Amino acid sequence: MAQIEQMYGKNVILELKEVSKTFLQSEKNDSGPTRRHVVLDRLNLRIREGEFVTIVGTSGCGKSTLLNIIAGLDAPDSGLISVKSNNNKNIGKAERVVIFQEGALFPWLTVTDNVEFGLKIARIPKELRKEIASNFIDMVHLTRFADSYVYQLSGGMKQRVAIARALALDAQILLMDEPFAALDVQTREILHEQLLQIHKSTGKTILFVTHNINEAVQLGDRIILLSPHTRSIKREIVIDYPKPRDIESPEISAIRRELLNELQEDFRFAKTHS
Numbered sequence: 569m570a571q572i573e574q575m576y577g578k579n580v581i582l583e584l585k586e587v588s589k590t591f592l593q594s595e596k597n598d599s600g601p602t603r604r605h606v607v608l609d610r611l612n613l614r615i616r617e618g619e620f621v622t623i624v625g626t627s628g629c630g631k632s633t634l635l636n637i638i639a640g641l642d643a644p645d646s647g648l649i650s651v652k653s654n655n656n657k658n659i660g661k662a663e664r665v666v667i668f669q670e671g672a673l674f675p676w677l678t679v680t681d682n683v684e685f686g687l688k689i690a691r692i693p694k695e696l697r698k699e700i701a702s703n704f705i706d707m708v709h710l711t712r713f714a715d716s717y718v719y720q721l722s723g724g725m726k727q728r729v730a731i732a733r734a735l736a737l738d739a740q741i742l743l744m745d746e747p748f749a750a751l752d753v754q755t756r757e758i759l760h761e762q763l764l765q766i767h768k769s770t771g772k773t774i775l776f777v778t779h780n781i782n783e784a785v786q787l788g789d790r791i792i793l794l795s796p797h798t799r800s801i802k803r804e805i806v807i808d809y810p811k812p813r814d815i816e817s818p819e820i821s822a823i824r825r826e827l828l829n830e831l832q833e834d835f836r837f838a839k840t841h842s
């Protein structure tokens with residue numbers, strides 16, 4: 569942690585201090601007694617501006633809970649979350665935008681209407697709205713489909729619309745919760761490439777939750793491993809190799825193995841403590 573604080577002390581855009589979250593859960597069925605399930609226990613995290621952070625961990629360890637808390641969709645029981653506010657904040661700009669596995673789009677609207685949606689709510693003038701939407705639709709390579717309805721698109725295209733919509737809102741931080749999990753391998757590879765290009769050209773800060781170790785090592789500048797054991801961050805691995813990365817290279821393979829070992833250990837722990 570000290571090493572990371574040294575490296576990331578400057579330009580911290582997001583900071584979580586001692587964040588905890590407990591859910592009440594029914595024991596076997598809804599009518600059974602309830603128990604307290606501590607998901608996050610005094611978690612500390614700092615994210616630097618422009619950083620691409622991937623979050624991994626065994627199923628149920630709290631990855632989505634963490635992302636929802638950062639997004640402001642859920643509240644922690646205790647702890648502090650600070651987001652560096654955008655000084656140039658205009659109407660229509662969002663600090664944090666979440667992109668879920670199921671793009672959360674309006675299927676009955678066109679690609680352009682979906683990307684423009686938030687801007688319209690924010691009363692951005694029509695001409696400017698069109699210009700912003702067309703710019704980001706172009707960035708995700710969907711110009712040919714700008715007037716298509718979302719229900720007509722493939723899963724990968726829908727996720728590209730969701731990314732364009734988040735970019736149009738000029739979110740400071742993109743929060744991505746397994747956005748490509750439902751896609752086939754080839755589409756996922758293409759979207760990885762495009763997301764890396766977008767990250768490079770926009771410099772956005774990205775927090776990306778995934779089950780997939782390969783995805784985590786391909787995309788992340790830093791990997792955060794959440795654990796059901798510590799109920800917090802168990803490991804952080806800074807990956808200082810240029811992208812795109814060859815996941816078969818000795819350096820990246822070593823990181824993959826390391827993560828796999830950690831995940832297996834946590835999986836065994838979760839199994840014996842569930």
Ligand SMILES: Nc1ncnc2c1ncn2[C@@H]1O[C@H](COP(=O)(O)OP(=O)(O)OP(=O)(O)O)[C@@H](O)[C@H]1O
Binds near residue numbers: 592633634
């Ligand atoms: N609203 C809720 N009420 C009760 N329990 C909840 C609620 N939301 C999440 N949980 C529980 O909190 C734990 C963490 O859930 P979360 O969805 O954050 O895990 P995850 O790491 O994202 O899992 P997965 O990888 O399977 O998506 C799980 O045990 C889940 O059942």
